Amino acid sequence: MEDWEVIVIGGGAAGLMAASRAAQRGRRTLLLEKKRRPGTKILMSGGSRCNLTHALDVRGFVEAFGTQGPFLHSALAALGPEQLVDLIEAEGVATKVEPTGKIFPVSDRAEDVLAALLAQLRRSGCVLAVDEPVQSIAPHSAGLKVVTSKRTLRAEAVILTTGGQSYPGSGSTGDGYRWSAELGHTIVPLRPALVPITSHAPWVLGLQGITLPDVSVQVLEPSDDASRPICLARQRGSLLFAHFGVTGPAVLDVSRAVSGHAQPRRLVLRCDLLPDRKADALEAEFQEECREAGRRLALGIVARYVPQRLAETVAVQAGLGPERRAAEVSRNERQQLVTWLKQLDIPISGTLGFNKAELTAGGVALDEIDSHTMESRLLPGLFFAGEILDMDGPIGGYNFQAAFSTGWLAGESA
Numbered sequence: 462m463e464d465w466e467v468i469v470i471g472g473g474a475a476g477l478m479a480a481s482r483a484a485q486r487g488r489r490t491l492l493l494e495k496k497r498r499p500g501t502k503i504l505m506s507g508g509s510r511c512n513l514t515h516a517l518d519v520r521g522f523v524e525a526f527g528t529q530g531p532f533l534h535s536a537l538a539a540l541g542p543e544q545l546v547d548l549i550e551a552e553g554v555a556t557k558v559e560p561t562g563k564i565f566p567v568s569d570r571a572e573d574v575l576a577a578l579l580a581q582l583r584r585s586g587c588v589l590a591v592d593e594p595v596q597s598i599a600p601h602s603a604g605l606k607v608v609t610s611k612r613t614l615r616a617e618a619v620i621l622t623t624g625g626q627s628y629p630g631s632g633s634t635g636d637g638y639r640w641s642a643e644l645g646h647t648i649v650p651l652r653p654a655l656v657p658i659t660s661h662a663p664w665v666l667g668l669q670g671i672t673l674p675d676v677s678v679q680v681l682e683p684s685d686d687a688s689r690p691i692c693l694a695r696q697r698g699s700l701l702f703a704h705f706g707v708t709g710p711a712v713l714d715v716s717r718a719v720s721g722h723a724q725p726r727r728l729v730l731r732c733d734l735l736p737d738r739k740a741d742a743l744e745a746e747f748q749e750e751c752r753e754a755g756r757r758l759a760l761g762i763v764a765r766y767v768p769q770r771l772a773e774t775v776a777v778q779a780g781l782g783p784e785r786r787a788a789e790v791s792r793n794e795r796q797q798l799v800t801w802l803k804q805l806d807i808p809i810s811g812t813l814g815f816n817k818a819e820l821t822a823g824g825v826a827l828d829e830i831d832s833h834t835m836e837s838r839l840l841p842g843l844f845f846a847g848e849i850l851d852m853d854g855p856i857g858g859y860n861f862q863a864a865f866s867t868g869w870l871a872g873e874s875a
């Protein structure tokens with residue numbers, strides 16, 4: 462049986478960082494990766510541009526993770542967003558902050574970020590074994606036994622960084638959850654997060670291809686009082702109509718409220734297409750424009766506010782035929798138009814599921830892990846980092862930062 466001081470399982474963001482840090486400390490470290498190349502999700506990320514982190518301080522990151530945030534304090538203190546950027550830049554990859562606060566490589570090439578991480582790994586002295594899936598982990602005298610497709614190994618410490626189970630083609634098939642449960646850990650139920658939302662409504666599908674850069678969306682559940690639905694999540698940002706329903710950053714950010722719901726078909730996605738405009742001011746503006754437009758088509762006025770195809774849909778939903786003249790629009794119809802623009806309700810049928818989710822919510826329960834070290838409270842020598850943990854942040858570089866920070870801290874402690 463081969464002996465190692467540290468074995469890291471899974472060569473994604475968390476594993477590459479954990480393995481480098483452990484080896485830099487002089488620990489004899491082996492990184493095992495199932496696929497032929499490590500870092501597949503890094504290459505896919507941010508539209509292959511890799512949004513590696515966000516221009517926020519530690520407190521901003523902690524807040525973005527909500528109730529899970531405090532767990533990240535020590536990890537972010539060990540490797541915060543500034544240190545992460547310094548580390549990537551020290552490998553010769555310049556970064557830039559976009560107006561949204563998202564940080565990307567200046568080259569817009571995710572492969573440059575991966576190359577930086579691999580250069581760091583190589584220098585650290587860590588041994589990387591690819592195309593070698595781990596099959597099982599079990600406690601063993603003074604450490605853990607790791608069985609791969611090729612050999613049996615023993616290590617003083619094992620860091621589990623196998624990721625979630627979304628985009629399984631990337632190698633992240635959820636193997637680590639099974640081992641963690643076998644080793645006594647609680648797995649908080651898994652569900653897709655940052656995932657496109659589906660709708661069966663023909664009018665929604667007919668809008669395929671339309672992008673709205675600034676929309677306010679809410680996931681609403683009906684309540685006993687029909688006029689007061691319950692808001693499960695809200696976000697503002699861009700939305701894209703697609704052949705299956707809707708996607709885009711604002712939609713992805715609220716999607717966990719849909720995938721975590723027992724009856725997603727009861728939900729609607731309410732979209733305020735003009736979030737900076739007040740309803741009554743908008744109605745007054747319409748009245749004025751309709752008066753001025755006279756015999757011109759009412760549709761032309763709606764199309765000043767939203768793209769033409771969407772304007773047609775809104776006009777139909779509000780009961781205005783395509784031939785309706787502006788001067789003929791009644792007060793009631795104007796109000797309907799405003800309601801449709803401010804409260805466009807998209808019926809939800811579900812989500813595209815794990816296959817198309819950017820993230821897996823749920824995972825290894827945080828209260829069973831020491832957040833100062835990332836070590837299991839149940840099995841000494843077992844460490845966790847990255848998406849395998851019950852942690853899911855919003856879109857915008859937060860999830861990579863969490864993976865890098867927890868990976869670094871695990872490598873520092875193992």
Ligand SMILES: Cc1cc2nc3c(=O)[nH]c(=O)nc-3n(C[C@H](O)[C@H](O)[C@H](O)COP(=O)(O)OP(=O)(O)OC[C@H]3O[C@@H](n4cnc5c(N)ncnc54)[C@H](O)[C@@H]3O)c2cc1C
Pocket residue numbers: 470471472473474475476493494495496499500501502503505506507508511512513514593594595596622623624625627628631632633634635636637818819820846847848849857858859860861862864
């Ligand atoms: C399309 C897409 C775009 C994204 N864009 C962004 C973005 O721009 N910014 C951002 O912050 N986040 C983004 N994310 C989320 C981000 O990719 C994850 O948060 C991050 O990859 C998690 O890192 P990880 O190391 O924990 O897991 P992963 O990156 O999933 O790595 C896990 C690794 O473990 C390996 N593995 C699994 N099982 C085994 C086994 N049995 N034996 C050996 N190895 C194994 C896998 O092959 C994989 O290499 C995106 C995700 C997707 C899917």
